[in-house]
Amino acid sequence: MQTGRRLPVTFVRGRGCLVYDDAGNEYLDLVAGIAVNLLGHAHPEVAAAVAQQAKTLIHTSNLYFSQPQVELARRLVELSFPSRVFFCNSGAEANETAIKLARKWGARNRDGAFQIITTLGSFHGRTLATVTAGGQPKYSDPFKPLPDGFMHVPYNDLDAIRAATSARTVAVMLEPVMGEIGIVPAKPGYIAGVRKWCDEKGMLLMLDEVQTGLGRTGRWFAFQHHGVTPDVMTLAKGLGGGVPIAACLASPKADVFEPGDHGSTFGGNPLACAAALAVLHVIDRDGLVGHAAEMGEVLHGAIHGLGVKEVRGIGLMQAMEFAEPRAKAFQQACLDARLVVNAVDDHSIRFVPPLIVTAQQIDQAQHTMQEVLK
Template identity: 50%
Template structure:
């Protein structure tokens, strides 16, 4: 055990196991190096946050230039990077208003808070939000209640009221759950931590129609799927709908902490004093996010997600044909998953890590792939070669 791992175990609360057992000290593009100098191909990418890979020159330049000008200012004043980023996000999403925060959980909290005020103003005080089983919306107490995973909820009961969880991709269950207290439906366009569950093309259209029929707000959590990961700038574009409220984060900052929630004109009902954030949309992170988003759009990284993601999927399907232990390959763009017939996800991730590939296991049986949007077919070939060797070893 290295010195750094010993210190980590001594000082940190045991909130999550660092399951791969490596200490990273440097990164460049899709690669990272540990404290012993070993190189890894990183297909976790900060849980999809490092959209441009590690330490991209665009991010370095934005950090360097903005840190010489202004790092933080209160919301009592205007700052230019925040306004420029807001304009970029609003013009690219078709929504009308925005609020910046620091993490996806905060963005989802803000979206639910906004929906509750909307319910008070327009839906006779309705406050309930319906979300999906196997979803993930964050680790705050309210977002644990929104997240449809009983194992996450049980240690923290009683949970905040006002949330109902129904099966994902089940429009009948969703329709049955809507009642007089319902103000909004909160969904991931594609479930990430739940196992990269992609709904059929009709599902989100049916949800949109249900919301329109009942006068409810549709909130889409695009914290993981947004910023080009699924092959369109926003995943909802690939399903032919538009939400009333959208949350974004992770890949927006390319590795620096920034998130936001956006709303259409009708849903954007906050007034002065209704919400706030000390660090939300600070000039430093806003400048980086603006540079990241402009690069994603200029270099057509959503297109790269389609091209390389399709190639990656084909290679993974080839492994499925070769190995009967591979049950399913699924996903869209560069958000993919491989499910096994046996509970070997963690063993697979560790075996790949030993060979220089960092992967995210979703125990017991699924591996999730979230590589940077800049990866190449050659990176995919190397990853598949390592996966094949790890399957051969474990099988």
């Protein structure tokens, strides 16, 4: 089905931050499968973990325990906050899990409250509930009538959240950095203010860290920049380093699921969990969280040097905005020059490279973009 417009290139292999097309041309990749390939392409330790697990046990279903799943859940909790973990296959599924948790929690603890406050411009997935939760009518309007229970307010506006809160509100669901719309970080004090408001009103704070989590912003999780802890957090994208896996973490307060409430046939299968364990091990061992913070500053400076209208971002999650609607033409020109970047709309370019990107590669990308802009 033609659900999107693909760029005119076919990639056939990759290594690190480089990918190669079917004609043998080499490209520098600053998109990483849309913030997925945290360790770049074909990382040897991830490949080895997947190969070994494939020879051992690929799938059993969640009727039984598996060692890789238990180990991965334990490691995610160690890195984040006291919680229990539900594994699934995509960010949309993880956010669906969060929405279901909030609804059951509201029925139990807030007199049947079910509305979730989200933000305009946000993106939480493509299922019917998550596309409604996201604040982008261009994605949700074709599928009306939409599910009830979501209120959209401007991002970075705490007063708007306060004004939208009612007795029917059960949770606030936010991205610590809005990603799909073109990298819009939370302003200082915003996330902490929302946390305080949720505590005052007896509501859940749910953070969508599908794109921000696992080192991309220069901390293991973006919420750690703000000195708060969410009640629910969702992860996906980079967790498996390219192998589909996602997770929803719920604190003891929010963990209201009982047997039969939710499920996933493939969620947390041994193969995907083995890949994720390898990804987390390499990030930790190689100091890639700190490296992402350092390279984020280098990337920010490199983009800023291009003389565009605006540069924004945190860590290796950066964007630049043109004054004129030239982003898509720029994306194609960069591709022609063997550089992979992402135009999220007519004005904005997103950069979410692998965490292993080097300063030399960023310098190379800056030079290519300078030539394209001449």
